[in-house]
Amino acid sequence: MTAMRVDAKVVMLGKESVGKTSLVERYVHHRFLVGPYQNTIGAAFVAKPTHVGDKVITLGIWDTAGSERYEAMSRIYYRGARAAIVCYDLTDSSSFQRARFWVKELQNCEEHCKIYLCGTKTDLIEADRAARQVDYHDVQDFADEIGAQHFETSSKTGNNVDELFQKVAEDYNSSSFEVMPGEMSFIQKMKNLRLPHVALRLH
Amino acid sequence: MAADVDRQLWESTNGSLSIEPVCSDRADSPAPGLVSGTEPGAGQETAMFAHTESFEDLTADTEGAGLEPQEREASLQEGRGEDEEEPREECAVIGRQQQEGGREGGVRDKDKDEDVTSDAWRAHRKHVFVLSEAGKPIYSRYGSEEALSSTMGVMMALVSFVQSGDNTIRSIQGDGYRVVFLRRSPLVLVGVSRGSQSAGQLLRELQYVYLGIVSLLSATQLQRVFAHRQSYDLRRLLSGSEHLTGSLLRLLERDPGPLLSAVACLPLPGPARDRVSACLRQARAPPLTFSLLLAGTRLVSLVRRRDLHLHHLDLHLLANMAASCSAFREAEGWTPVCLPKLNAAGFFHAHVSFPLPGTPLCLLLLSTEREAFFELSACKQRFLELLHKRNALLGLQEALSCPTYSVALVGVPELRHFVYKSRSSGLYTSPELEGPYSSDEEQERLMCLYQQLHSRLHHPTRPLSSIYHTTHTHNLYAKVTSGFELYLCFSALGTKAIAEAAVSKLLKWIRKEEDRLFILNPLTY
Amino acid sequence: MLCVFFSPRMASGMQEKQYTPSLLSFFIYNPKFGPREGEEEKKILFYHPSELDKNEKIRSVGLCEAIVQFTRTFCPTKPAKSLHTQKNRQIFYEPEEHFWMVMVVRNPMIEKPNKDGKPPTIEYQEDEILDSVYGAVLQQCYSMYKLFNGTFGRAMEAGGVEMLTQKLEKFFYRYLQTLHLQSCDLLDVFGGISFFPLDKMTYLKIQSFVNRVEQSLSLIKYTAFLYNDQLIWSGLEQDDMRILYKYLTTSLFPRHTEPELAGRDSPLRPEVAGNLLHYGRFLTGPASLKDPDAKIRFPRIFVNTEDSYEELHLIVYKAMSAAVCFMISAAEDLTREFCEQLDSLVGPQLTLLASDICEQYNINRRISGSVLISLTLRQTPRKCLALLALLSSNKHTIGAHIKRNICYFDSQRSQACALFQYSIYTI
Secondary structure, eight states: OOSOOOSEEEEEEESTTSSHHHHHHHHHHSOOOOSSOOOOOSEEEEEEEEEETTEEEEEEEEEEOOSGGGHHHHHHHHTTOSEEEEEEETTOHHHHHHHHHHHHHHHHHOTTOEEEEEEEOHHHHHHOGGGOOSOHHHHHHHHHHHTOEEEEOOTTTOTTHHHHHHHHHHHHHHHGGGSOTTOOOHHHHHHHOOOOOOOOOOO | OHHHHHHHHHHHHHHHSOOOOOOOOOOSSOOTTOOTTSSTTOOSSSOSBOOOOHHHHHHOOOOOOOSOGGGGGGSTTTTOOGGGHHHHHHTOOOSOOOOSTTOTTOHHHHHHTOOTTSHHHHTOSEEEEEEETTOOEEEESSSOTTTTHHHHHHHHHHHHHHHHTTOOEEEEEOSSEEEEEEEETTEEEEEEEESSOOHHHHHHHHHHHHHHHHHHHOHHHHHHHHHHOTTOOTHHHHTTOHHHHHHHHHHHHHOHHHHHTOEEBOOOOHHHHHHHHHHHHHTOOTTEEEEEEEETTEEEEEEEOTTOOBOHHHHHHHHHHHHTOTHHHHSEEEEEEOOTTTOSSSOEEEEEEOOSTTSOEEEEEEESOTTOHHHHHHHHHHHHHHHHHTTOHHHHHHHHHSOOOOGGGGOOTTEEEEEEEETTTTEEEOOOOOGGGOSHHHHHHHHHHHHHHHHHHTOSSSOOSEEEEEOSSOEEEEEEOSSEEEEEEEOTTOOHHHHHHHHHHHHHHHHHHHHHHSOOSOEEO | OOOEEEEEEEETTEEEEEEOOEEEEEEEEOGGGOOSTTOGGGGEEEEESTTSOHHHHHHHHHHHHHHHHHHHTTOSSSOOOEEEESSEEEEEEEEETTEEEEEEEEOOEEEEOOSTTOOOEEEEOGGGSOHHHHHHHHHHHHHHHHHHHOOHHHHHHHHHHHHHHHHHHHHHHHHGGGOOGGGOOHHHHHTOOOBOOOOHHHHHHHHHHHHHHHHHSTTEEEEEEEETTEEEEEOSOHHHHHHHHHHIIIIIHHHSOOGGGSOTTOTTOHHHHHOOSOOOEESSSOSOSSOTTOOOOOOEEEEOTTTTOEEEEEEEEEETTEEEEEEEETTSOOOHHHHHHHHHHHHHHHHHHHHHHHHHHHHHHHHTOSOEEEEEEEEOHHHHHHHHHHHHHSTTEEEEEEEEEEEEEETTTTEEEEEEEEEEEEO
């Protein structure tokens, strides 16, 4: 268990409190925590092996904080990512605006990163149709336009969550043959990237 | 004479932050008059923390730039061009959003939805507000910032009005409440507290809140955003940090650590702790500056780079941050964090993990390199393997299952609770809050009493060396010497004679238990 | 009112100057009187110092209003009591609805000279003054005003804002000069009355004296009896007595030096010289009954302002160390005849009573054995010497000597004082 073998880097992006952490929690631990909402600080990393056919693919998932505070940091999380799950809250139209921002950002900086648009909290929509603020077809059109996949999920009920991540893993598996030769694995990159040691001065 | 020499030693440690080991004859029956460095709980090696006494600490404005300029590379703003401002402007995140789907009854939302003209809102024991110098709301502990924007506008008007007379507003006293103002440009903090809390204590808490904000943004970034635009809405950058501030305020109300400028340790037998510390050191990696093992706010072990000292205040901020993010529980966290007392200008990068599921044990690995995540993740893995290999795990798990001890162990009649701080090590110990103090309300009341005693002992112009305070339910005794600071709480049956006699008995007991209650052998990489 | 003295710490010839707290301003306003913009000046009923720029006055009142309004956000029923700033402290008091009295006190400070001709550094000692002390002083200001003028509300009813501002001006102009802020201390918070210890018999004698006088002179509504500046008997409500006592002991009595203590030929005792029957004299009202042109006028006081709201004549009559206050409804006209009647009735009896009390007091001392009375008095040297003379002449005093006589500068009182600690041996 010493070396963390990660096949595909997956980054979760989206406005704060859309439910990125809950999505990861549901997928990795098959549960939904009820309790006071706690914003993610910085980012959290978790590795999850999953089966694609007879192969095991390990997804290295970066659950990033939605706050603007960490925006500048987000580049290090999506750099070299094979997949980005861009989340928005189906009951909050501004969160979809934010999702568009992330898509633009990814298109500019990470052309090899596949984008998955993920609407969250379908359970709230099911409870009250009027709560929906983001139209399914609008998003679908947008997804087609940018060549992205589109899912609507609920971390509370588990609806569509496994399917989303399964799709991510499968897409990775089928595309991994296409990867340009010579591209370093992410970890390798990380290891080679050592900033000059910084001297700390006391005051 | 001897005392003078020791005093100089003590003072020099304040200045240079690197002290020579104090040669100490560790008396078994320490006399209350003993000097710094020989009191129970004093570290045998070099000091673990930056030595700073509470008062200078919180009144001084010295969160200066400590690191070399290149350290700023680690700043959040790196690589961000000015032109990037625009797209973010369009999708500015402002409104308080609904809670995450299905997470019912979030504390934050309940507080935020409160009607700010209701009696319930007014009845809160302590309000804290943060605003910008343009009078824009940044944070309110209760009620939404929008609803309070006019109130905060008035606060800023009062601050500026008094300032315009070349004066500084300090506080407003009312019947049974007080309002305290703290200006930390570019922010203004206002605290409103009911009850007997002194203005100084409230000021300390505001200072913590301010430093909590600095820990998220760094002083440099804070200055920069407001230099760029005075009317900047800081909530954009702070969004999602409200619960951090909220839990920090709760910590300040419950935990004697911030009050005493000290850190508590998880009780752990000396050899077991040494084993854990050795594993922690063994698992190091080049980019590490600090490795911390915490159980809640209690320190289990700390290994640091030889030339760096962690400030207790920074440690409290770190502990609060680690405990306030559910995403860290199951995954490995990686976040930039500023340690305002060590260096308010730049960021460290913290790897946060909870390596023993089901326990509050939290491993914090701090580095100055923002890309060191996997390296530190490997450190964590190595540390866990070493714990297994060296059989250090069992002792640690046992200690985690009983993180406190009963005051009855001390064997002092009528003693209900105490707090003992070793001044040279910056560590304190305190038994479990049991019996009458099991409710939150009673715990806060006791803390309030300790705060009152602390205010009297450390009065800016008339400090005391000891104080005895009687209420109809308690008898309290507090004492401060060059070596230690002690607060004792007795039942209503206690007397001053009992209290005075208890001091030496307690010191003797702490001496006996010191290798379990304190970290006597702090390590460096 | 500014007081400067030099602390003994003088480093290399450089002097550190210490400044005691001082009154910066004192004002009374009613926010209802100028609610519209541009009319703010109308809110101000009294402002000291009066020569301050109008806009400055309006600004200070505005700040107080803002603070009071602001604190209502958190506690609608109990608005602010004080504002602490680096340089000063402001005390707020609302004695009657919407009438606010504000006192601004400059914090004590130390001026430290700098080398190289730089301006001196000023350090404000913010923690050195207590809200409770200055709060009590401010309340006392109001009580004293009310004792002699009645409530603000009554003045408004009688003559509108104009009359109120006149009354305030007249009263506070003088009163503020007597306010020694630097010497205020915890005793002001208590605002207590000192009672004279007395045996039962003498006490009964005093009570029957009061009853007799009240019976003979039925105009008298209330009586208070004091000895040696200490209270023995009072028919007034405690709160009214407290402020009256304060007035008597800090203002009226000190203004009338004891003629008994003056030399036989001193011009201070013309009354006594002429009338060998008694030592009685009026401390308020006519200076001399023999002068046919002297006006018979006594100060008016207001008591029970909460309910019956009584306006009274205050007659203070004294013989030796015994003083009696007689209070008579202001509706009554006090004539020369009445005064003469009172003088002839009370004068001889009070003189007797005064020496009785003195004797009794000393006998009680003697019963409990020869007692050493040690006093530490903080008085002006003149008064101390006079007191000592009085004590030495007492027949029961067998010896008295001054143990210590240090002229010193009292920082609290900021006036030259002599500290006498002397011992008196009685038989």
